[in-house]
Amino acid sequence: MxxxxxxxxxxLKGRLEQVVDEMDATLYRSAFNPTIAxxxxxxxxxxxxxxxxxLVQGQGGLPIFVGAMAxxxxxxxxxxxxxxxxxxxxxxxxxxxxxxxxxxNDFRLVRPVxxxxxxxxxxASVGHWLDIGGNVAGGYNPKATESFQEGxxxxxxxxxxxxxxxxDILGIIEANSRVPMSNWGDLNGQLNALDLGERRLRALxxxxxxxxxxxxxxxxxxxxxxxxxxxxxxxxxxVYSFEDVLDxxxxxxxxxxxxxxxxxxxxxxxxxxxxxxxxxxxPINISRSTTIAACYVALKHxxxxxxxxxxxxxxxxxxxxxxxxxxxxxxxxxxxxxxxILRLIGVVLGALAKADPARATAAPFGxxxxxxxxxxxxxxxxxxxxxxxxxxxxxxxxxxxxxxANNPISTATIPPVEILxxxxxxxxxxxxxxxxxxxxxxHRGGLGAIYEIELLVDAxxxxxxxxxxxAPFGVAGGTEAGLNRFIWQTGExxxxxxxxxxxxxxxxxxxxxxxxxxxxxxxxxxAAERPVEAVAHDVALGFVGRQQANDIYKVAIRTDGxxxxxxxxxxxxxxxx
Numbered sequence: 115m116x117x118x119x120x121x122x123x124x125x126l127k128g129r130l131e132q133v134v135d136e137m138d139a140t141l142y143r144s145a146f147n148p149t150i151a152x153x154x155x156x157x158x159x160x161x162x163x164x165x166x167x168x169l170v171q172g173q174g175g176l177p178i179f180v181g182a183m184a185x186x187x188x189x190x191x192x193x194x195x196x197x198x199x200x201x202x203x204x205x206x207x208x209x210x211x212x213x214x215x216x217x218x219n220d221f222r223l224v225r226p227v228x229x230x231x232x233x234x235x236x237x238a239s240v241g242h243w244l245d246i247g248g249n250v251a252g253g254y255n256p257k258a259t260e261s262f263q264e265g266x267x268x269x270x271x272x273x274x275x276x277x278x279x280x281x282d283i284l285g286i287i288e289a290n291s292r293v294p295m296s297n298w299g300d301l302n303g304q305l306n307a308l309d310l311g312e313r314r315l316r317a318l319x320x321x322x323x324x325x326x327x328x329x330x331x332x333x334x335x336x337x338x339x340x341x342x343x344x345x346x347x348x349x350x351x352x353v354y355s356f357e358d359v360l361d362x363x364x365x366x367x368x369x370x371x372x373x374x375x376x377x378x379x380x381x382x383x384x385x386x387x388x389x390x391x392x393x394x395x396x397p398i399n400i401s402r403s404t405t406i407a408a409c410y411v412a413l414k415h416x417x418x419x420x421x422x423x424x425x426x427x428x429x430x431x432x433x434x435x436x437x438x439x440x441x442x443x444x445x446x447x448x449x450x451x452x453x454x455i456l457r458l459i460g461v462v463l464g465a466l467a468k469a470d471p472a473r474a475t476a477a478p479f480g481x482x483x484x485x486x487x488x489x490x491x492x493x494x495x496x497x498x499x500x501x502x503x504x505x506x507x508x509x510x511x512x513x514x515x516x517x518x519a520n521n522p523i524s525t526a527t528i529p530p531v532e533i534l535x536x537x538x539x540x541x542x543x544x545x546x547x548x549x550x551x552x553x554x555x556x557h558r559g560g561l562g563a564i565y566e567i568e569l570l571v572d573a574x575x576x577x578x579x580x581x582x583x584x585a586p587f588g589v590a591g592g593t594e595a596g597l598n599r600f601i602w603q604t605g606e607x608x609x610x611x612x613x614x615x616x617x618x619x620x621x622x623x624x625x626x627x628x629x630x631x632x633x634x635x636x637x638x639x640x641a642a643e644r645p646v647e648a649v650a651h652d653v654a655l656g657f658v659g660r661q662q663a664n665d666i667y668k669v670a671i672r673t674d675g676x677x678x679x680x681x682x683x684x685x686x687x688x689x690x691x
Contacts, residue, residue, distance in 0.1 A: 118329050126322065126330045133314040134158050134172035137239065137307040142174075144306060146299025147244045148537055149500060152529040156241035158307060160315070161187040162331070163226075163233045167424030169331045177414065177422075178455060178523045179240045181407030183222065184424060185214030187236045190224045193270050202228040203277030205308065208270040209246065211261070211448045214403045218246050218265040218449065219253045223273070223304050227312055229324050235331070237311045239304040243297045245498045247290040248449075249618075252486030252500035254578040256364040256616035258397040258447035266290040267444075292488070293498050338425030343381035345417040346429055349469045353377050356464035357389070358457050358477075361583040363396030364450070364616040369584065370394055370439060372454070374461045378469060385409055385462070386433040387440050396616075397449040397578070399442035400458075402434050408455040408523070412462035415522055416473055452502075453580040456480045456521055460587075467589060472511060476553060476636030477586035478521055479505025479562055481579045481598055481615065483630055489573035491539050499538040504528045506552050506560030506634030509592055515560030515635035517547055517657075539570040548596070548631055550659050553585075554666045555592030555637025556644050561657055562596060562632035568625065575602070575620040581633045582614030592637025593666065599631040641667045642686060650677045 118126075137158035145151040157175025159168055166187035171180045189208075194200045206224045211217050224238045248265035249255050258264050266287070273283050287301075288294040319327055357373035373389035393399055400408075410427060413420075420426045434441045440458065442448055460477050467474035482502035490496055507515035507522070520526055531542045544566035551562035577600055585594035598615050601608045603626045611617035622628070649669040652658040663669045670681035 118326065118333060122326070123330055123333055126327065127334065129318055130160065130170045131172060133311055133318065134160060134170055135174060136314060137311040138172045138174045140307040140310050141239065141241060141303045144299070144303035145241065146296045148529045148533050149244060150241045150300055150303070152533050153502070153526045155526050156239070157183065158237070158239050158311060159183055161236040161238060162424070163235050164191070166191050166236065167335065169235065169334065169423055171422050176526055177411045178216070178407055179220070180422065181410035182214065182216055182403055183238050183240055185403035185407070186222045186240070187224055187238055189214040190236070190270050200226060200233070201276040202226070203274060204272055205274040205305070206270050207273040207283065208268050210267055210269050211451070212401050212442065212444050213269060215401065216404050217253065217451045218248070218261065218267060219243050221301070221304070223308060225308050225312065227315060229319065234319070234324060237308055237315065239307050241300050241304055243300050244500055245292045245296070250486060250576045251292055251488030251498045251574065252576070254449050254484040254486060254500070254576060255397060255447070256450070256576060256578045256613070256618050258449055259365060259395050260445040261447050262445060264397065264447055264449045292496055334421060335423050335425035338421040338423050339428040341420045342417065342426040343429050345420060346378060346383050347381040349378045351378050351380065352469070354465045354468040356461045356468065358461050358464070358587065359584045360398055360453060360457055361580055361615060362613055363394035363398050364578070364613055365396040367613060370398070372439070372457045372461050374465050376465045376469065382429045382431070384431045384433060387438070388433050388435050390435070391439045393437055393442055393446050394439055397447035398451070398454045399439055399446040399448050400451045400454045401448065402441040404451055404455060405434055405440040405458060406432055408458045409462055411523055412459040415463065416466050450484070450578045452482045452484065452523065453578070455523055456482070456580070459522055471590070474589045474638070475510040476508030476515065476555070476559055476589045476592050476638050477595070478507045478515070478635050479581060479595065479633040480521065480586050481505070481581045481633070482521060483577065483579040483598070483615070483632060485630065486576045487538065487540060487567070487569065487573050489571050491571060497538050499534065499540060501529050501534060503563065503565055503630055503632055505562040505632035506595060508586065508635035509553065509555045509557035509559050509588070509638030511557070511638065514557045515552065517561040518563045519560055541568045541570060542566065543568050543627060544629070547657065548634070549656055550662050551596035551631070552634035552657070553588045553593045553595040553637030554641035554662070555588055556639025556641070558637050558644065558652070559586070559588070559592070559595050559635030562634040564629065564631050566627055566629040568627045569622055571624050573622060575622055575628060576618040577611070577616060579615035586633050586636045588636035588638065590638050591640040593641060595634040595636050598633050600628070602626065602628040646677065646682055
């Protein structure tokens with residue numbers, strides 16, 4: 115254990131986090147792509163020189179990336195150990211989803227920070243690039259059966275060698291994108307973030323000394339481990355199981371199970387996913403490193419006081435079957451990894467709720483609805499619009515779920531309508547909360563949303579989503595939320611995908627509209643125990659319809675909007691006719 119005094123540790127913690135926060139801000143302010151610049155689908159961190167373990171993360175980076183990036187740094191360390199040749203000024207780039215990645219759109223830059231001729235630590239950046247080739251613009255190909263159909267795959271390679279750029283790597287990346295200038299802007303934003311982070315970190319080391327900062331790194335990880343052990347020990351020993359399903363893989367229309375058995379023994383925990391489905395034909399597989407990173411995010415949601423670094427995973431063992439849905443090997447397609455990690459986080463939360471019911475939280479909406487709209491503007495220039503969309507979070511013991519929120523995999527934000535309309539030839543004709551989409555309960559779920567988009571030019575549309583068949587679950591007596599829906603206009607009316615929330619090769623002329631109706635969150639507790647005034651308020655706001663209030667909440671609202679107390683009393687006591 116470090117001998118550093120608590121005040122120094124606290125000061126250094128703040129200073130180191132500030133370094134990473136500045137790296138995040140640099141990229142967000144300079145990226146060309148709204149998915150990074152507005153939605154903040156990126157992150158930065160500081161990593162251990164020898165193990166690659168996460169040492170420091172910022173407050174604004176995507177949490178799933180924070181966990182996965184430790185594996186990315188380890189991949190670079192392994193490459194250096196095999197091949198040698200590491201020098202000050204090197205920067206590695208790659209997007210390999212099986213070698214410590216997530217999916218092909220997420221490009222990682224990893225750089226060593228040298229002190230006195232030795233690697234002191236690593237700094238790294240990851241961001242979601244708009245388009246990296248493949249059969250579908252934007253990379254989310256719902257029909258992919260191999261990663262080759264999702265885009266270009268680059269293993270860890272040196273973009274910079276001793277500070278000198280390798281233009282051949284840039285040429286390969288440029289030649290494999292529909293919108294190379296967007297990727298070029300994002301790459302430069304990431305490089306600038308690394309440059310700034312390295313300068314700030316070197317200044318900090320000069321001020322406090324390398325040994326002091328190294329001791330602080332060790333102390334932070336040790337304390338995270340100690341606090342995680344205390345948190346685990348607070349749970350009763352035993353086995354706690356939970357499972358949920360994905361609608362389908364986009365190829366075969368059958369559900370796929372994500373199952374977890376948590377074994378708590380003293381201050382250690384095993385997360386056993388061996389009952390989960392085998393590898394899928396379609397693009398919803400994830401790598402082992404992504405599975406562990408998603409568990410890291412889920413555990414942080416439950417044990418909020420544990421510091422966010424690699425020390426918190428030391429008391430935890432993972433059992434994940436190789437080649438399964440949760441440990442994919444190449445060339446299994448992985449573009450829709452977001453859908454699977456959302457279900458995975460849900461089962462972790464569900465299993466832990468059985469160990470400690472006081473922590474039980476209903477399921478969030480559980481899909482990002484990755485929508486891509488691509489084509490040519492009136493001036494002939496090419497565009498690729500990619501975006502993800504919000505929904506409701508689950509009710510919990512303390513409160514209702516949030517309306518129109520983002521999923522718990524991230525701190526990302528939903529890109530604003532003004533930005534999307536300014537950047538692409540589309541017009542949003544509706545952006546609203548979706549009535550009756552929340553699971554009912556003493557604490558209801560949050561509401562999903564309705565997004566309707568009119569195409570201003572002819573365009574190709576693709577969607578990779580979930581929760582079209584398996585609704586977000588309620589807990590403690592709460593009900594399921596509404597299902598996900600995707601609709602588009604045809605000459606004969608409206609149509610929906612055969613795979614419910616997954617479709618590609620949809621070609622629509624200018625003037626046609628597509629509409630997403632996203633799920634809400636599941637409910638917590640019995641709906642019949644929700645305060646009558648709260649239900650009446652929900653009806654007044656349009657969150658809950660009169661029929662749902664009557665049938666599920668047992669609250670009668672008159673046609674004039676006023677509460678019918680006599681009929682409500684009869685409904686709640688089972689004597690209404």
